[in-house]
């Protein structure tokens with residue numbers, strides 16, 4: 330069987346590296362940078378060091394602070410129209426996953442005819458996107474490292490992805506000093522999401538030796554630092570480790586796929602407005618409890634990482650693997666994240682429809698190590714309403 334591994338072209342990393350942004354813009358033979366960010370980030374001025382570094386380096390820039398949390402097709406058009414008006418020759422995505430996904434899709438529309446929904450699916454974008462620099466300010470989605478932009482399909486409902494190798498960033502900046510202002514709750518939720526990306530990729534069917542190396546390193550960095558980053562947001566060493574972990578997870582799962590946690594977590598009732606990372610956290614313990622018998626060797630490693638100790642000499646593989654659900658619950662307990670779907674407004678009568686939607690998430694379930702039926706998913710949901 331043949332595999333292909335993709336990744337971004339260049340990574341600039343280390344605390345304070347944002348100061349090198351103008352040099353990287355010039356390396357790309359560009360001079361007009363269009364910054365795409367969300368309104369919250371712009372309101373607190375998180376992008377100020379980026380703007381200052383561009384100005385000092387003689388790069389013209391404009392800030393577009395209207396990236397939506399779940400970007401609609403219209404919002405992508407508005408963003409690319411504004412970039413066109415500014416005559417941008419490089420797009421800089423700055424913020425969490427939604428801002429980066431907006432930047433990626435807008436870059437595509439600047440060199441390809443719209444509307445963006447023409448490109449929902451795999452590799453349907455005909456021309457390379459405008460040069461693109463991505464700068465994450467959360468340690469969570471890993472979107473800076475992937476070739477997918479997840480958008481709200483305002484025509485047909487639900488979320489759809491534009492997937493194209495043209496959407497890999499030309500340059501990614503990993504500067505943990507930009508993440509220290511993230512509130513504890515967001516740190517916990519996005520950090521768990523990043524861990525889940527690495528774990529679902531590592532234990533999944535599409536894993537390769539290359540993604541295993543990335544995902545293992547990601548889980549160790551996140552598992553070993555998420556509590557510290559949650560407890561003290563100013564802990565720069567923990568923030569640094571989390572940012573590397575999230576990026577490495579993106580490099581891993583971007584080449585494999587997620588699994589049942591994302592299948593169930595992304596199909597919980599929309600009216601409950603459960604943030605993505607929180608949904609992943611709630612669905613993780615019972616999902617790993619379901620999965621571990623399909624790949625005990627790998628879940629034994631995951632459980633050890635979550636416990637912070639190598640127990641390979643003192644416990645059997647199955648003993649360690651069967652501890653993975655409790656180990657996950659222990660992490661969530663330390664992060665003050667309650668499990669139990671009922672705590673977040675999910676009702677018993679919602680569950681059959683959620684199970685139907687999760688079971689239809691074929692792309693995700695195909696990568697899950699344990700095959701799940703619709704009724705097994707429903708039973709898992711029912712058993713975890715309380716908690």
Ligand SMILES: [Fe+2]
Nearest residue numbers: 522526605609
């Ligand atoms: Fe996720």
